[in-house]
Amino acid sequence: MSLTLEKTNVEAQAMQAKKASKKLSLLTTEEKNQALNVLADTLEEKYQDILTANEKDLVRGKEKGFDEAFMDRLSLSKQRIEDFANGLREVAKLEDPTDQTVSSWxxxxxxxxxxxxxxxxVIGMIYEARPNVTVDATGLALKSGNSIILKGGSNAITTNKVIVDVIHSALEKTKIPSEAVQFINTTDRAATQQLFTMKDHVDVLIPRGGGALINAVVNNATVPVLETGVGNCHIYIDKEADTEKALNILINAKTDRPAVCNAAETVIVHKKWLNENKDAFVKALKDHSVAIHGDENIQKIISETILANEEDWANEYLSLDIAVKLVEDLDEAIDHIEKYGTKHSEAIITEDKEVAEVFMKLVDAAALYHNASTRFTDGGALGFGAEIGISTQKLHARGPMGLPALTTVKFMMIGNGQTR
Structure with a gap:
């Protein structure tokens, strides 16, 4: 397919999405909810078609030598598809974020x-090897009255194509036009570049994936971007941390799902606490097969340490690896987070409420925790329902972006002949 034709096809899809968004804005909450429930039922009915397509992507992924974390994000099962469907049903139960009067006078x-x-x-969704995003983003977009253009990663293109086919077949039974969900079915980067610049048809872009993808969108798009961020999340274990509490939180944040963005990638440990709890600390990580990366100071205390370089402090491992930083005080811990953090999720473990308060006020991140795991930075876990991503920016939306983040406002004036 030629570049010119490719661009023409993408623009045509965007124009269809724009037209469908007008029809969407007129639907009632009940009509949108009914459509989401029909979509959920259809996904469950067609699960085998989706798994067959997913197997083809998995085979290609293995041939290309993708790592375990990548393959986990790419892989589907009947249970995961049922989870997608149930997620849509939960979104249907949430309050409609549109037509809400914020204020009036x-x-x-x-x-x-x-x-x-x-x-x-019209939302342009650009993401990597996460087929669940195809469903989650569609559900959130439709519930909030938006059309969506999906541009998934090339490594999941077979799976995503079949999922979108299922979505279209389901929408044909509802009041939502199937044109409200567009899928760019090509691996040609020119199509993505075209999506970046279609300000006349696309209202916002949301990138979801690794740092390279997010930076490419932010640096090249002329369409406004709702920026999601990578998660180099830190846990600071203060000198006044409760040992059992600290280790339970650390192990949960690191090992529950290592391949997600809210998993802990660096643990910063107060020197006094580590001297008193070294054996328990090492045993907890070793029992869960976590590899320790640290500098010379950590190597002197923990012999199993892999010598860390500058990349380790900034690395989003997405695996059972963790960087360990030894500090003398709270200020040093905050400085380290300021230098290497991604403004995603940061936690402090301490029984000293004053120290915790300073940490919570000074650390710049979308989500902050005192004596709790970073794994809660998730729309579902925080009670928002499904999310379209975690925003690490400060304008429009920050943190888990649920339905309200997919709306804007209009000022509506009603008069009786007033002139100025």
């Missing part, structure tokens, strides 16, 4: 003013 001249939530319009 009447001017002295009698003009009524209302600030009302409305859909963004």
């Amino acid at each position: 009447t001017l002295d001249n009698g003009l009524d003013v209302a600030k009302v939530t409305v859909p963004l319009g």
